[in-house]
Amino acid sequence: MSDLQSDNFLRPRNGPLAAARLNNTVTRITVIVITALTLMYILMPVYWMLKSSFQSANDIRAMPPQWLPKELSLQAYRDLGELIPIGRYIYNSIFVSLVAAVLSTAIGSSAAYVLSRFKFPGMSIILVMILMTQIIPPITRAFPIYFTIQSANLLNTYLGLIVAYVGFSLPFSVLLLRGYFQNNCPPDLEEAAMVDGCSHFGAFLRVILPVSMPGLAAVTIFTFLNAWNDFLWASLLLNQGAMKTIQVGIGDFAGEGGGVQYINIFMAACVVATIPALIMFLFVQRWLVSGLTSGSVK
Amino acid sequence: MSVFGRLPRRPARTVASALLITSTLGLAAAPVNADEITFWSQPYGDLLEWKRGMNALADAYEEQSGTKVNYEVLNWSVAFNTWLTVAQGGAAPDCADMYWLHSFSAIGGDQYGPLPINEYKDQWPDLDKNFYSGSLQDSHYRGDFYGIPWRGDVRPLMYRTDLAQEAGLSGAPQTWDDLVTYAKAMTARDDNGNVTRWGMSPGSEIVTQAYIPYYWQAGGVFMTEDGKTATIDNDASIAALSFIRDLVWEHEVVSPEFMEKSYDPESEFLAGTLAMVGSTPGAWPGRLQRENPDLDGKWALAVPAAGSAGRDAYAGSGYFGVLRGTEKVEQCVGWIKFLSSPENMQKLSEASGNVSPRRDVMASDFWSDTDWKKVVGETLEHQHTSQHPSPAWSALINDEPGSVVYDMMYEAIIQKQDVKEVVQRAQARMQAELDRVSK
C-alpha cells in the first residue's frame, strides 16, 4: 500500500511536525490538481468519441462544434449492425488477443524467471538478443515478417497473427517480468519451497507465480491490449474475409469514406470496440493491486 | 487460487507441440477447386450496395459459366500495402480491380504483379471505339495489354452556389481570374480578422494531385512520351506555382495550411468552412448527394476554370486485370469479359458512382439525370490522364514531403522561395528519378 492511502495521506496521524503536515497539504493539493488536469486531458478524446456516437452526422460536423450534444439518438448503433459484421470481428479479435496474451505471459514468465534467478552459460547473450529485437522499428520489419509468416503458410489464419503478436510482445514481457521477479520475489521464497521437496519448476509454479500476480496481470493486459489495438500487423497478415480483426474492420470502414460520411456510425463502432477491452481490463485489474502480495513479501 | 494452477505442467513442451500442430494445420490448406477464381476489388460508393452488387454479378456469372468467383473486398486502408506485397511475391488473387499499373509492373517484373494478357486482347474487338482513349492508356504498359479499364475518376470544380449568389456572382467561374474573384467573394472573416471560411482549396487532401491540372491548364507536360526526359523547367510551371502562391499569400483565399496533412478539404467543405474546391475527386459529389441532403441546392459542379492553355481536368482510372502466378488466366479473362459488357459496366458505374470509361454508359440516362452528372460528362471532354509513362511517376507525385512535386510545391507556394530556382531544382531531381528506372 502506498503513501496516498487515505488515512495516511489525508490525515497524518502520528503527530508529525507541523512543517511536514503543511508540506503534506501542499503535496496533496498539487497531486489532486495535476490528477484532475491529466484526467481531463486523458478523457477529452474519449468523451468526444462517446458523445459523437449518439449524435447525427450533421450535428457532429456542426460549426461551431457542439461540446454538449443537442439531441441524442441511438440510430448510429442501430445502423452499425447492418454496415459492419461487428460481432464477428469482435469475436476474432477476442480470440486472437486472448490466446496471444495467455501464451505470451506463460512463455515470457518462464524465461523471465530463469533469467532473473540463475546464472547459466549464454544467459547474457539471450538477454541481449531479446533486447535487440526491439531495436529495429516495426515498420521496417514489416516485409521480412510478412514473408516469414507467408512461408510458414500462416497468412490469413488466426495462428499467423497470434504467433506474430506473441513474438512482438515477448521481449516486453520477459524484460518487465524479469525486473519484477528481481524486485518482488526474494530467492529465499522458493528455497523454502524446495526444502519442502518442490522441483525448480514446481517452485516456480506454486510459489513464484502466485505472489507475482500484479506483474503477470500487467503483462497480460499489456499483451492483450497491444494485440487488440494493433492495426498494422493485422492489416498485413489477416486482411481477408470473415477472420478480420475489429481494428481492420473499423479501419476499412473509416478508409472507405465511412469516417466522413457515416462519422456517427464510425464512432459507434469504436465505442463498441472498446467494450471487450474494458471488460478484460476490469477482469484482470483485480490482480494488479492485491493486498495479498504485499502482505506475503516482507 | 492462482489462475495458472490450471495450466499444463510443462508449458515449454506444450507450446512446442502447439507450434508444430499450427504449422501442420497451416500446410493442410483447403484444395482449390479448378472452377473457382478469387477476385479482389476495392470498395466504391455506398458500401452495402457495392457488396451486394458485386455478389449478384458473381452469382450471375457462375450461373452462366460454371466458374465460381470468390469475391473479396480489398479495403482502401490496406490496398496500397497489399498491392506492394503482391508485387513482391505476397499472397495474390487470380484477378482483381487494380490501379497504378506502371509502378506495380515495374516492381513485379516478370515474376509477380500484373500479368499482360495480349493474347486475349481480340476478345474485345471494338476497344478503341467503345472506350475513352485516356482510360485505355492506364491499362497498357510498354505496349502490353493488361486488362479492361472500368472506372474513371474525373475531377471537376465544385463550389457553393448559395455563397456565390450572396456575393452577387452568377454562373460558374470560367477562368483563373474568375477563381480569384469567386474565392475572394466567398472568403469570410470574423471581427478579429480570422478567416472563418476559406474561399478555395486547389483540390483534395492529396495536394500533389491537386496541383497537376493547374500545370496542364498553363500548358505544361511533365515528361516526354517515352518517360525518359523531365520537362518541368518551363513557364507553365512558373505560372501554375505562382498562381497558387498568390491565392495563398496575396489574395489570402487559400489556407496556408492546405499542404499539411492535417488539412482535410472534404470535411471543411461539409462543415461550411470551405467554399470551393478547384479539382474535386469523383467520389465526392455522389457522396454529397447521398449523405448531405442539408446541402441540397447549395452546391454545383463546373468544368475546371481555364488557364492560359485550357481547362484540363485530372483523370485517374482503374482496370480489371489478371495477376501473375494464377493458373486460371482463361477463367479470369472470361470473368473480366463478363464484367466489361455494356450492361454490367452500367451497373458498376451506377453502384460505384464512378464515371465509366465506356462511352455508351456515359451517354445513358443515369449520367444525365442531374445537373452535376451532366457537368461530369462535360468534364470528361477535358480529361487528361494522370498516369505517366515512367514507373517512377507514383514516387514523383507522392503527396508527402520528399517527393519531387510535393517539395517543389512546398518551396514555391508555402515558403515563397524564388519560383524559377525552385523549378530548376525540381527539374534536376525529376530527371534523376526518371533515370533511376532506366540506367
Add this chain to the structure above:
Amino acid sequence: MERKKLIFCYLMVAPSLLFTVVLGILPMLASLGISFLEYDLLRVRDFGTPFVGVDNYITVLTDARFIQSVWNTLLITGLVVAIVIALGLLLAQVMDAEYRGRALIRVLICAPWFVPPVVAAAIWSWMLSTSRSPLNAALMDAGIIDSNIRFLSDTETIWGISIPLLSVTAVRIWNGLPFVVIFILAGLQSIPKSLYEAGSIDGASVWNQFRFITLPLLKPILGVLLLLLLITGIGHFEINYIMTGGGPQGQTNVMAVYAYQQAFNSFRFDYAAAASGVIFVITGIICFFYIRAQLKDGDDA
C-alpha cells in the same frame, strides 16, 4: 543436479528464444543486410541488388531531412519519456491509494488504452485541426485566444520547438501513459507497507516518503521501463505519421517516418534500411549502457 538445473533453465527460455529469433533477430538481420545493398524496388527486377558498401548510409546521413528527423526523434522521445514517467509515477500512486471509486479512477486513467488507435488518431486530428477544432472553439468562446491556434501547422519555432512538435508529443504521451502507469502500479505492489508505517512514525512528509522509500525501491522496474520507452520511442512511427506525416516543414518528422517514406513512398528500401540502421546504432548505445548498469548491479548483489 547441476545438469538438471541447466536443462531446466534452457527449457524455460527455449520457447521465448524461438519466437525472438524467428520474429525478431532474423528480420532485423534481413533489414541490416539490405542497408548495404542497392535495394531500389523499381530497379530490383532489372538490375538486382548489388552490394554498395556504406553508400546508403552516406546518402541518408547527408540528407538534411534525415538529420532534422534525428534531432526531432531525440527531442520528442526525451520529452515523452520524461513526462510519461513523471505523470506515471504520480498517477500510479493515485490508482494505488485506497478511496471510494478508485476502480473507476483506474479505468479512467487507462482509458486511452481502450480507444482504438484508428479512432484515437482521427479524433486527435480533429481536436487539433485549425478551423474545426472544438478546443479552439472553446478557447475562443472563453475569450482566452482571439485567433485559432494552429496546433499542427504553426511553423514558428523557439529553440527548435514548435507547436506541432508539442502537439504530437502530447498525443504520444496520451497514448503511452496507461502502459507506464500499469507497470509502475505493479511495481508499487512490491513495496512492503511496513516501510511506510515506519516512515510515517518518523514524521516523514509524503514527499519524503516518496523520495526515500518509493523511488529507490522502484528503481529496477523504472530502469527497464525507461529503457523500453526510449527504445520504442526512438522507433515510434504511427502517431507522428498519422497526425502530421512529419510536417510542417519537417518539424515533427522522426526517423521511423523518414524510413517509412523512403520505403513506401519512394520505393527505396535500401535508404529505409540505412535509416533503420542509424536507429539501431542509437538504441544500441542506450542498451549498452543499460546492460552495463545491470551487470554492475548484479555484481553488487
